[in-house]
Amino acid sequence: MTLIEDAKKGFLGKEHEKLATIENMDLNKFIRRIGNGKIVVPKNINRDTKLCSIGKGTSTKINANIGSSSKMEDMDIEVDKAKIAIEYGADALMDLSTGPDLKEFRKAIMKVSNVPIGTVPIYEAVVNKKGSIVDITEDDIFNAIINQAKEGVDFMTVHCGINKDLLSKFKETKRIMGIVSRGGTFLSHWMMHNDEENPLFKNYEYLLELAYEYDITISLGDGLRPGCLKDATDIVQVQELINLGLLVKKARNKNVQVIVEGPGHVPLNQVGTNIQIQKTICDEAPFYVLGPIVTDLSMGYDHISAAIGGALAAYSGADFLCYVTPSEHLSIPSLDDVKEGVIASKIAAQVADNALGLKSAWDKEIAVSLARKNFNWDEMFKLSFNSKKAKDYREKTPVDEDEMCSMCGEYCALKVGKDI
Amino acid sequence: MTLIEDAKKGFLGKEHEKLATIENMDLNKFIRRIGNGKIVVPKNINRDTKLCSIGKGTSTKINANIGSSSKMEDMDIEVDKAKIAIEYGADALMDLSTGPDLKEFRKAIMKVSNVPIGTVPIYEAVVNKKGSIVDITEDDIFNAIINQAKEGVDFMTVHCGINKDLLSKFKETKRIMGIVSRGGTFLSHWMMHNDEENPLFKNYEYLLELAYEYDITISLGDGLRPGCLKDATDIVQVQELINLGLLVKKARNKNVQVIVEGPGHVPLNQVGTNIQIQKTICDEAPFYVLGPIVTDLSMGYDHISAAIGGALAAYSGADFLCYVTPSEHLSIPSLDDVKEGVIASKIAAQVADNALGLKSAWDKEIAVSLARKNFNWDEMFKLSFNSKKAKDYREKTPVDEDEMCSMCGEYCALKVGKDI
Numbered sequence: 001m002t003l004i005e006d007a008k009k010g011f012l013g014k015e016h017e018k019l020a021t022i023e024n025m026d027l028n029k030f031i032r033r034i035g036n037g038k039i040v041v042p043k044n045i046n047r048d049t050k051l052c053s054i055g056k057g058t059s060t061k062i063n064a065n066i067g068s069s070s071k072m073e074d075m076d077i078e079v080d081k082a083k084i085a086i087e088y089g090a091d092a093l094m095d096l097s098t099g100p101d102l103k104e105f106r107k108a109i110m111k112v113s114n115v116p117i118g119t120v121p122i123y124e125a126v127v128n129k130k131g132s133i134v135d136i137t138e139d140d141i142f143n144a145i146i147n148q149a150k151e152g153v154d155f156m157t158v159h160c161g162i163n164k165d166l167l168s169k170f171k172e173t174k175r176i177m178g179i180v181s182r183g184g185t186f187l188s189h190w191m192m193h194n195d196e197e198n199p200l201f202k203n204y205e206y207l208l209e210l211a212y213e214y215d216i217t218i219s220l221g222d223g224l225r226p227g228c229l230k231d232a233t234d235i236v237q238v239q240e241l242i243n244l245g246l247l248v249k250k251a252r253n254k255n256v257q258v259i260v261e262g263p264g265h266v267p268l269n270q271v272g273t274n275i276q277i278q279k280t281i282c283d284e285a286p287f288y289v290l291g292p293i294v295t296d297l298s299m300g301y302d303h304i305s306a307a308i309g310g311a312l313a314a315y316s317g318a319d320f321l322c323y324v325t326p327s328e329h330l331s332i333p334s335l336d337d338v339k340e341g342v343i344a345s346k347i348a349a350q351v352a353d354n355a356l357g358l359k360s361a362w363d364k365e366i367a368v369s370l371a372r373k374n375f376n377w378d379e380m381f382k383l384s385f386n387s388k389k390a391k392d393y394r395e396k397t398p399v400d401e402d403e404m405c406s407m408c409g410e411y412c413a414l415k416v417g418k419d420i
Numbered sequence: 421m422t423l424i425e426d427a428k429k430g431f432l433g434k435e436h437e438k439l440a441t442i443e444n445m446d447l448n449k450f451i452r453r454i455g456n457g458k459i460v461v462p463k464n465i466n467r468d469t470k471l472c473s474i475g476k477g478t479s480t481k482i483n484a485n486i487g488s489s490s491k492m493e494d495m496d497i498e499v500d501k502a503k504i505a506i507e508y509g510a511d512a513l514m515d516l517s518t519g520p521d522l523k524e525f526r527k528a529i530m531k532v533s534n535v536p537i538g539t540v541p542i543y544e545a546v547v548n549k550k551g552s553i554v555d556i557t558e559d560d561i562f563n564a565i566i567n568q569a570k571e572g573v574d575f576m577t578v579h580c581g582i583n584k585d586l587l588s589k590f591k592e593t594k595r596i597m598g599i600v601s602r603g604g605t606f607l608s609h610w611m612m613h614n615d616e617e618n619p620l621f622k623n624y625e626y627l628l629e630l631a632y633e634y635d636i637t638i639s640l641g642d643g644l645r646p647g648c649l650k651d652a653t654d655i656v657q658v659q660e661l662i663n664l665g666l667l668v669k670k671a672r673n674k675n676v677q678v679i680v681e682g683p684g685h686v687p688l689n690q691v692g693t694n695i696q697i698q699k700t701i702c703d704e705a706p707f708y709v710l711g712p713i714v715t716d717l718s719m720g721y722d723h724i725s726a727a728i729g730g731a732l733a734a735y736s737g738a739d740f741l742c743y744v745t746p747s748e749h750l751s752i753p754s755l756d757d758v759k760e761g762v763i764a765s766k767i768a769a770q771v772a773d774n775a776l777g778l779k780s781a782w783d784k785e786i787a788v789s790l791a792r793k794n795f796n797w798d799e800m801f802k803l804s805f806n807s808k809k810a811k812d813y814r815e816k817t818p819v820d821e822d823e824m825c826s827m828c829g830e831y832c833a834l835k836v837g838k839d840i
Contacts (some may be wrong), residue, residue, distance in 0.1 A: 069827055069828060069831075070831065071817065071824075098828070098829070131830060131831070176789045177834070178834070178837045180834065180837075182836075185836045185837050186836070189839070227792075227833075229789070230782075230789055268732070268775035269777075270775075294774075295785065296792070297767075297803055298770075298805065299800060299801070299804040299810040300805070300806050301767060307724050307728055308727055308732075312732065315689065327813050327816075329825070330810060330825055330827075331813050331814055331825050331827060332817055343721060344721070347715060350715045350717055350718075351715045351725065351728055352688065354649060354688075354715060355687045355688035355689040356689070365649050365716050368716045369650055370596060372648070381719070384720060385717065385719075385721060389719075390720040393720055393746070396747075406491040406492050407747070407749075407750075407751060408489060410551060411546070411551070411602055413600045413605040413647075414597070414598070414600065416605045416609055417600075417609075
């Protein structure tokens with residue numbers, strides 16, 4: 001039985017029921033929302049994953065992408081990235097390795113991670129064929145999925161919404177950046193070259209059977225997401241979303257947990273719109289957005305651009321934010337980039353959660369404000385996203401009194417205010 | 421004649437008229453908006469300031485606060501902060517020095533800066549009295565204003581909205597953080613101790629005469645701005661805004677340029693509200709916000725929190741963003757902190773400007789997207805907020821081909837897409 005089936009019968013296991021308490025949600029409401037697919041808890045039956053609920057009314061969760069590339073394959077670094085991402089609060093990890101040894105990388109990353117692990121199985125199919133995209137077969141794709149399902153992958157990105165009809169519309173579309181999703185490009189390239197339907201669309205029922213067997217959460221990828229602000233919210237992006245909305249219904253009917261992926265590169269004035277149409281078209285399936293980045297000029301600082309877009313997206317209803325690191329568009333992230341990306345995403349999530357009035361978020365806001373009022377520096381450091389950095393800042397320019405910092409010295413408004 | 425008077429007669433000097441072109445605004449509309457106070461161009465008659473327009477329909481401008489504190493007074497560093505802030509795009513600087521030698525610091529900073537310079541004159545009055553706030557006199561405050569006016573300060577923060585009535589309401593208000601504006605604390609402390617009305621409120625007409633004489637732009641400070649999210653948009657904050665709204669009318673009647681300062685610490689869901697009530701209450705006077713910071717948990721990363729709040733604020737109508745650095749609430753910023761603060765603010769401004777549909781912002785977005793599509797790295801670096809950082813990222817993990825980076829290697833979606 002999958003989690004949805006349990007929920008439809010009105011009960012969950014004890015560990016799952018604890019999540020309702022963590023989210024300050026009435027248990028019956030929590031169970032109902034899992035049953036109707038508005039909340040998911042990604043966990044493969046073959047893996048002992050730390051549970052984490054994503055969706056309507058829960059706190060905003062964040063994901064960190066890690067993994068090797070063909071130009072940078074170092075097992076120790078990728079394992080350390082997994083560890084540091086979790087240390088700084090990533091709720092989930094995606095292993096996006098595309099180096100020759102990607103299978104070994106996945107195993108190593110899964111070994112050191114307790115959070116839900118996601119993948120994009122088509123990468124394995126392509127790497128197995130040494131990058132010869134057009135030569136992979138339907139079986140190559142499904143064998144990768146089965147292989148990863150057995151290993152315990154909790155959620156999988158599958159670009160099922162790209163079909164022949166969508167590609168015909170794409171050909172009529174004027175975009176600056178074309179297709180920028182890696183999986184989306186692979187599939188489009190394959191479909192055009194072989195003049196065949198997308199295997200993940202054509203065999204969606206079979207995919208759902210596999211997902212059902214391992215209780216894998218399907219993450220419906222947005223292969224035609226915009227690659228720059230100018231391309232955002234265009235015909236093919238919205239057409240793909242409509243395709244995904246239809247696939248959401250099918251997954252739920254088969255008791256398979258499903259989330260939907262979203263952009264990407266979006267101007268700030270379109271962020272709320274994107275969330276709203278996803279929520280209506282996909283019947284409030286949990287929405288997983290990449291960033292979004294809200295300017296294309298922030299190279300070296302795309303984590304800040306993504307924090308701006310992510311905060312507004314989550315406030316508007318997005319449930320799951322995929323981080324963006326400072327090295328985005330420029331190089332594979334370093335350990336430090338992973339840390340900074342996670343922190344920027346955590347800030348965005350907290351900003352959205354307090355704006356939505358979540359108790360868990362406000363409890364922390366009040367606690368840190370009281371600590372600040374009382375010059376309780378240790379408590380402030382403890383509550384901050386990077387205690388060491390905050391502490392280092394304070395100690396960099398030492399002052400002789402607790403009741404001030406080097407910014408205002410004895411003219412500290414809080415200190416002067418205490419004397420009033 | 422002040423700039424407003426010129427505008428009311430329907431003409432400006434040539435240098436001022438060039439600003440309309442920079443802002444892609446019809447010249448007559450630009451002149452009309454200066455005449456009715458919806459756009460300001462801060463420039464003291466005694467200073468050769470680079471002109472910069474702030475207000476309705478213009479691109480979002482950003483300010484960097486620099487200056488010594490009583491705990492850190494190093495002339496070379498502060499001068500370098502001014503230079504680096506301007507290098508990375510600050511449109512204005514405020515010298516907030518409070519060290520014993522603040523007058524020398526102001527002169528040195530003004531000497532190396534061509535952008536508009538702002539100050540908070542009450543700091544000079546307090547430092548002149550060696551920090552004995554309650555002992556300063558009305559003359560001390562106005563002598564500081566006159567002294568700075570003669571030196572050529574372009575805009576001055578004056579906390580004219582704090583009056584006895586407001587403080588009586590403040591006493592009935594339950595806030596966590598009380599008063600966190602330095603100038604606001606000084607004045608409140610002085611007023612309560614001496615049981616006197618705020619000299620800047622009582623003698624506002626005289627203040628306007630001085631501002632008129634030097635064509636100084638008055639920046640009406642929000643002394644009772646919230647110091648934490650929980651205190652935001654409360655009775656005293658809004659009451660002070662109403663007081664400022666009344667003072668805006670008086671300044672305009674005297675042909676004095678005026679802008680209004682705003683918070684501070686605000687949950688994301690209240691950011692738009694804050695801008696909207698300022699715009700109605702202050703009749704679209706240009707709005708100058710500090711951040712706003714949208715979570716109190718981001719110590720060491722308050723520049724990111726402020727970029728989130730600032731982007732939404734500017735998109736909602738704020739005209740002028742005061743940067744926040746990573747060291748906010750912890751220590752006086754270093755050179756690098758100033759740089760990072762400016763860049764985060766520039767990102768927020770660009771995000772807002774493209775969301776508002778400004779041509780100047782979209783021209784850059786399109787240019788960088790075309791450069792990215794064409795793997796024109798030099799052009800991408802040139803367009804980014806920190807070319808060196810972007811370039812370093814690319815070169816950190818070198819790849820042998822132009823048409824990829826180390827993130828995706830040969831699986832680069834753009835590269836694969838070109839082959840389709």
